[in-house]
Amino acid sequence: MKLKLTLIALFSCAILCSQNFNEVQLPKPDKVSPFFIGPLFKSTIHYGATPPNYNGKIILFNHGYIDLNQSQFLFNNSFYQETYNEGYQAVFVATTRGGGIWVNGKLLAESIDIVTQKFNVDQVYLVGHSNGGKASEAAMFTYKKKDKVALAFALGTPFWGTYLADISQMPWLNWAWKLTGLNEGAQTSTTYYCRDVVRPYLDNHPDNEPEKFIVLGASGFYKGSTIAAPAFLLTGGFLFPIQGANDGVAPYKSTLRPGAEYVFRKNDPRAIIDHLDISFGQFSWSYIKSYIENRSLKSAIIPDNKFDNSKITSNYYIIYSENEYDQILLDKGSSYAVAEVIHENPTASFEVFDKNLKKLNIHKSSSYENHKIIIPISENNITLKSNSRFTAFIKQNSGILMSLEQLSMSRYPILKVDLYSDKKDSQLFLNTQVHGVILKTSEIDGTPVQSDPEMITFDENDHSFYFNTKNLEKGVYSLFLNSENKNNFRRSIISGFVVGDVENSLNEVEDESHIYKSEKAIWITPNSVKNQAFLSVLAYVLPDPFSIKIYDITGKEIKNFRIRTNQNSQYHISEKLKTLRSGVYFLNIQGFKSIKFIKE
CATH class of the missing domain: 3.40.50 (Rossmann fold)
Known part of the structure; x- marks a missing residue:
């Protein structure tokens, strides 16, 4: 048997x-x-x-x-x-x-x-x-x-x-x-x-x-x-x-x-x-x-097999083609930058404009490759335009660096940002803001999830900037990190982190019958805003009035206002968005939820 x-x-x-x-x-x-x-x-x-x-x-x-x-x-x-x-x-x-x-x-x-x-x-x-x-x-x-x-x-x-x-x-x-x-x-x-x-x-x-x-x-x-x-x-x-x-x-x-x-x-x-x-x-x-x-064959190669990416350093910042407000700015004291551009259309064309919107000639030493171009920049307040979507990494040899490291490998890691310069300028980092956009992209077992972006701010303490992940739900998060000091510099890093107990999460089986599917929702109609914009809020309990904050794609707050509640939960916000330049933005209501929208 x-x-x-x-x-x-x-x-x-x-x-x-x-x-x-x-x-x-x-x-x-x-x-x-x-x-x-x-x-x-x-x-x-x-x-x-x-x-x-x-x-x-x-x-x-x-x-x-x-x-x-x-x-x-x-x-x-x-x-x-x-x-x-x-x-x-x-x-x-x-x-x-x-x-x-x-x-x-x-x-x-x-x-x-x-x-x-x-x-x-x-x-x-x-x-x-x-x-x-x-x-x-x-x-x-x-x-x-x-x-x-x-x-x-x-x-x-x-x-x-x-x-x-x-x-x-x-x-x-x-x-x-x-x-x-x-x-x-x-x-x-x-x-x-x-x-x-x-x-x-x-x-x-x-x-x-x-x-x-x-x-x-x-x-x-x-x-x-x-x-x-x-x-x-x-x-x-x-x-x-x-x-x-x-x-x-x-x-x-x-x-x-x-x-x-x-x-x-x-x-x-x-x-x-x-x-x-x-x-x-x-x-x-x-x-x-x-x-x-x-x-039993052995190669006798014993390299350092610890790939340490717990600390990442950046000498660049990122601009995005969909944002009209994104300009190439030179660091304080810098007279030269290089834009390393990845573009979607392999035969993309590019134009460069100065701060007065005068078209400039792209330097003949610019190199074109399939999906990539390198453009030298020698002027400030430069706008880059193309007939293709692109992302540009703006690199400068100004000696200004930003680093991101994870201080703890615990369930709730603490992220630390430091800024460095080889120049003796005590005023360089004063009034610096460090912020970012995070998205939960998957569960710890790698299962993809759809989530709304969240704007986070790093708190300064003894010349370093910190973000504690203790209030986040478990999962894997991507991070678009940015630091900015007006008229001095900008820096960006793309990275991420994991929140939660890894071993238990990989071993546990989720009981989907206990998952609560919320009926709450926030959306803008149309999502691509031109002249009219209506904000709809479903099933959220809002104070009267409630606050709205607008962020750019880097997580920087650029506008905030308050609105009185009404019974139909739909709000005409066209005038509030009218002054925004074309680009991608996030709208956050009362700290509850953030949604992405496009301003044409």
């Missing part, structure tokens, strides 16, 4: 697991059509042809994004051909597009069960490219498949996250992430999510076996032979000065999983390749093969 129940359980599990995947048989490597279209929506297992010299070993590839899985056996990638020639059975697993580390890790764990049962083997060799490497560690340790994995190879995996994902969490900047072709799944790849959730949880997991990981991290986003995606161009100018050597998506230091074996050093001449190249067999297979055939 016991055996019968066991067989029924195993059979049921096999059916359940297989229901999550399409299973497709590939022809031999030389017969795969270059026009092959892989999965676009459904998680899929592609079985490679079994080689005639099959050695009994399975190579399981996982890209980490469902519609890029086919890059492992198409686009002149030699992995399939190389493994076939050497007698290895290749299997290519596509998990989800935007599910993140925990969802993809669970699916990868299920695929490991399916594959080991199908080929009657005890273990597989995992080869995970990019987020596929993060799914591998979740599958092995969170979902208990470590004993079924002989070795796990991580190719360009951002174990400590990437600033490109940080940028994506700003709703008005997520188009930049979409230029990479990845589009989704950034919530669990931010530097702060990996720092505060993924690494503490997995590196201290009782089942963690870091010695099973072999890391191949590349350093040459500018040297890739297969550059085809805008990501490698648009991130270069931004990532390089902030995170150092990188492959265009994953900084080298971010690829260092603590305790793993590292094949390449930073800027290793063998790895001056980009994020796509590192996934190709012609670049990586020889190293993978050597470790499979010689399990």
Whole structure:
């Protein structure tokens, strides 16, 4: 009876697991059509042809994004051909597009069960490219498949996250992430999510076996032979000065999983390749093969594997194309700045105007690339216009820096901001304001959420600025941080933080029957305000009169007024918004809720 129940359980599990995947048989490597279209929506297992010299070993590839899985056996990638020639059975697993580390890790764990049962083997060799490497560690340790994995190879995996994902969490900047072709799944790849959730949880997991990981991290986003995606161009100018050597998506230091074996050093001449190249067999297979055939092989590379992004420093501020009020301002005492611009339209045109709206010639040394332009600025109060959405990082060598650090790794971290200058000017930082916009972007388990922006202000104490997160509900928050000192300087940082008990949150199951869905609502009609604007307030108890504050996109308060309540809960506020310049704003009622609107 016991055996019968066991067989029924195993059979049921096999059916359940297989229901999550399409299973497709590939022809031999030389017969795969270059026009092959892989999965676009459904998680899929592609079985490679079994080689005639099959050695009994399975190579399981996982890209980490469902519609890029086919890059492992198409686009002149030699992995399939190389493994076939050497007698290895290749299997290519596509998990989800935007599910993140925990969802993809669970699916990868299920695929490991399916594959080991199908080929009657005890273990597989995992080869995970990019987020596929993060799914591998979740599958092995969170979902208990470590004993079924002989070795796990991580190719360009951002174990400590990437600033490109940080940028994506700003709703008005997520188009930049979409230029990479990845589009989704950034919530669990931010530097702060990996720092505060993924690494503490997995590196201290009782089942963690870091010695099973072999890391191949590349350093040459500018040297890739297969550059085809805008990501490698648009991130270069931004990532390089902030995170150092990188492959265009994953900084080298971010690829260092603590305790793993590292094949390449930073800027290793063998790895001056980009994020796509590192996934190709012609670049990586020889190293993978050597470790499979010689399990005791060691590279003798012991770098500092602590990717410390607890303190971030900025010498730039950010302007946004949708805001007519955004101007390029020079720091006090500065006569020169550089605008590093990421633009949505690859063939965008740009115009520069002075404070009198006189059109200026863009300096001939300005450099144009696909989705990126660098514009030197030598005048103050400059307006930048384009026929494309853009974001500009204004950098100046004035010696003024802003830093953001997290003082506590507790459930409610305290954020600290400091300002520095190499100039002896005692008046430089007087009357400085530090404020920001935060959005809860996901639960701690990475589940995306829709939330309203909140404006926060940092309190000054002994020349530093602090924000305590103790009054926030648990979750993962993005932060657009800004400091400003009128006529002296502006600085910006895009980052984030996590509030709540990480370990318990990852282990608990939410009972949705206890979730209360509020009927409260605030909205502006129309949302894009031109001549008329009506504010509607539903189910909020408001004092009479109640206060309204208007903030710009940086979180700076620019207008406040009071309105008398009425019975129909609709308020004509056209005159109050009339003086606003075109751009994106936030409206907050009585400290209850903030909503975004656009002023044409």
